[in-house]
Amino acid sequence: MKTLIQYFTRPWVPVPLKFWHILALICISWLAMPYLFNALQLAAGFVDLGILHVVLLSFCCWLLAVAVAYLILRFLLLHTGLPAINEIITHFKLLNLWEQYLMYLACYALLLCSAIGALIAIC
Secondary structure (H helix, E strand, O other), rough: OHHHHHHOOOOOOOOOOOOHHHHEEEEEEEHHHHHHHHHHOOOOOOOOHHHHHHHHHHHHHHHHHHHHHHHHHHHHHHHOOOOHHHHHHHHHOOOHHHHHHHHHHHHHHHHHHHHHHHHHOOO
């Protein structure tokens, strides 16, 4: 009863999505994909199931590459004496709005190009 009272009095707090959650969802979708598409029984106008597995594999490799790049960045920041990520973020927030927007746009373009490169490398 005490648990129910705490559940209703405390607001719902979402769990942050982490790398391992996404990787688990990818593995589950990898295993469930043939069964889901066979249940739909599409006869014409459908992409080969092998291509969908290749696209999912390239997304998994891209996600792994982004995670490894982040870990390498943290390692280099820690061991080279550069400022911590929190300090870099505070300096980023001091930039003008258009400079922040340009940084966001550059990061998005870099992530998009790396995702396309992973897809081309696998396919």
